[in-house]
Amino acid sequence: MDVRSQIALVFHLDKCIGCHTCSIACKNVWTDRAGTEYMWWNNVETKPGTGYPTRWEDQESYRGGWRVEDGVIELRSTGKARIVPNIFHNPSMPSMDDYYEPWTYKYDDLFNAPEGDDQPTARPISMVTGEPINVEAGPNWDDDLGGSEVYAKNDPNLEDLSPEQRAQLSSVERLVFFYLPRICNHCLNPACVAACPSGALYKRGEDGIVLLNQSRCRGWRACIPACPYKKTYYNWSTGKSEKCILCFPRLESGQAPACFHSCVGRIRYLGNVLYDADRISSAALRPDHELVDAQRELILDPNDPAVIAAARESGVPDAVVESAQRSPAWKFVKEWKLALPLHVEHRTFPMLFYVPPLLPVMSIADGNLVRSDVSQLFGEVEKVRAPIAYLGKLFAAGNDGKVRYALKKQLAVRLWRRHVTVGDISAEAARDALAQADCTSEEADAIYRLTALATFDDRFVIPPFQREMALEMLDDPHVHRAEAGFGFRTAPERA
Amino acid sequence: MINDLLLYGALPYAATVVFLIVTIQRYRQRSFTYSSLSSQFLENQHHFWGSVPFHYGLLVVLAGHLLALLLPRAVLWWNAEPLRLYALEITGLAFALLALVGLVNIVVRRASVPKARVVTTTGDWVLNVLLGTQILSGIGVAIVHGWGSSWFSSSVSPWLWSLARLDPEVAWVAPLPWLVKVHIVNAWLLIGVFPFTRLVHVLVVPNPYLWRKTQVVLWNRPRTRSS
Secondary structure, eight states: OOEEEEEEEEEEGGGOOOOOHHHHHHHHHHOOSTTOTTOOSSEEEEESSOTTTTTTTOHHHHOOSEEEETTEEEESSOOTTTHHHHHHSOTTOOOGGGSOOOEEEOTHHHHHOOSOSSOOOOOEEETTTOSBOOOOOOTTTTTTOTTOTTTGGGOGGGTTSOHHHHHHHHSTTTOOOEEEEEOOOOOSSOHHHHHOTTOOEEEETTTOOEEEOTTTOOSOOTHHHHOTTOOEEEETTTTEEEEOOTTHHHHHTTOOOHHHHTOTTOOEEEEEEEEEGGGHHHHTTSOGGGHHHHHHHHEEOTTOHHHHHHHHHTTOOHHHHHHHHTOHHHIIIIISOOOEETTGGGSSOOSEEEEOOOOOOOOEEETTEEEOOHHHHSOOGGGOSSOHHHHHHHHSTTOHHHHHHHHHHHHHHHHHHHHHHTOOSOHHHHHHHHHHTTOOHHHHHHHHIIIIIOOHHHHEEOOOOOOTTOGGGGSOGGGGTTTTOTTOSSOOOOO | OHHHIIIIIIHHHHHHHHHHHHHHHHHHHOGGGOSOOOOTTTOOSHHHHHHHHHHHHHHHHHHHHHHHHHOHHHHHHHHTSHHHHHHHHHHHHHHHHHHHHHHHHHHHHHHHOHHHHHTOOHHHHHHHHHHHHHHHHHHHHHHHSOOHHHHIIIIIHHHHHHHHTTOOOGGGTTTSOHHHHHHHHHHHHHHHHGGGSGGGGGGGOOGGGGTSOSSOEEOSSOOOOOO
16 A cells, blocks of 8 residues: 545535636736736636637547556557657647637727827737737636537537436526636646656655646647646747646645635635555546546545554655545545546546535526525425536536435535524424435534635645755745746746 | 868867757756747647658658668668669658658748747747758759769768768768758758757657656655555
8 A cells, every 4th residue: 555645625616606716816826927828727617618728528639538448548649659640740739729819908009099089999919929819719708608509508518418408508497507617636647747758747746736847848748638627738938838736835835725715705625635546557447437436445544543554654744644634625525425526537536526516596486476485495406407417427427326426415414404593494304304315414514514614724724745844945936926937047938 | 172171071070069068058057948849739730731741751861861871881782772772762852852841831830820920939940941951952962963872871971980080081072062062061050050949859859758657756855665
């Protein structure tokens, strides 16, 4: 057993209000440099929707992630045999057209325009060429257009749904959508790392953060198609790839990453979990519908004395194990089984988990009346607004049972808390719902507390990084902020 | 005579010295600048018709030159049979034409696609001119002064080996036709500008990928595993 610690993340989707504050926080801190304007290390998508870059989930064209071939896993996009043909022109590489051409406005014109009959205007200009452009796409171009026949209809996850289920997602009366905030998943079996011909991408042993060494990156671009989540980005100005660094300079000084810290809806949780690195390769070979379980089995119980002993043997410091015992990720993912990985079928074992949205009905139109009485609102899980099959495609590789379990438990918690606080649901009915959802009243209270009342310290249990002795801690990470990206001593010139 | 000595006796050494010193200095002090500087991200369609034929064409032609340099006798033996000589010559010419098609596409794309133009530097244009001269003069030599695979082995290889022995015998190349001389001089110019341009990406081709482990895990402090 090779026990390692990994920073795991949980996003509670029912709490996300789609405000994009996380994206802006990230953009202002990390991607305000030339060549990175189009990068959104953190982005928020509307689902159903095509996402960013457009249709990133369409692996027929992008060929991201792993597939099982004759009992071994191999990268869909590249590999040792394909490195030569792919290096001159990568056939599955997205281009800027699949993202958008970043733009700004000629604000100067507002002040310098000669006096005339018309209001001066600030024309949009491309941040690549500096020429005026017609803005035709953006990083959240289909924001809130969940039922759109133009955008949402092209969501790759809809392809296997029945016509009724598709209608459910787009008909005016029943239209439903939710937000999906995305950052790098800091996977256990990262496809980007495996694909990098230069070995510039690596996973940090102590905390599992996946980083890209730009001094070793040679711009072969293999990581970009390889990542099934399209979370490595090519800097067209420096000729190097870049990605989310989980704000490791902040984490190392005990602060939450910028997107976590700024989250208005408090949907984000962060904590480390212990996992067995020896079992990753066998877990990745399991069939699709077992993958959620396979990933959960990789995560070890930090309270189990055998695991604690094994962790000590593997060199995991005791303080890190203690941190794992308090981790909200452990509770959401393993203890309560509420949080699920996004598109686990690509076998990268993403360590960002999502609590699937219950999308509670607030009121029901009944003729000309709007009814909001409880018995109508807390219906059965089977009748939730987003088809479970759709959520199953996103969060459970098609294993709908995993989503149903998480939704049932969330519903039971609501019924239980309604019983406790308002009292218009009988104890019997509430307990019955709990029993059906494999949940006790203590667990329901704990879920309620961590979901609704959690403070900053409850949500972010940051393990000690023990980097006090590291030399680079003496440098101020902000010195190079607007010029080079973190970690550079010199400005990144092209040639 | 003095010109011959400068061009075939001094230039090769000057170019090689510049190549070695600047390449190493650049790698040690500005490792960040070693990149393919790919523009595929900015334009994805035309890129294929430039980059792919150019690289494959050039790689095969370069391999041919290297073969004639390292194994001149083997090449001469191979060419002793006319049919084999024709096959070798036609293959070389075909790949040179492929490289030319690629370079033309690269130049057209870099000049006509606005986004690609943004990331095209003066150095890139210098390189395009030198590469164009090299490929065109090479094709010219192949057509006008045929059977180059044989006379390269018997007159250029000895000169190159004399350079390597630090005892340049310019008499080997002095009597060659002017087109061949253009090809030779331009080749040394390319080697001289090599370390100042994007060409350095050739030196960092990722061959370790073929034998490294699939996943890369780095530890910030030494791992103390007791088992």
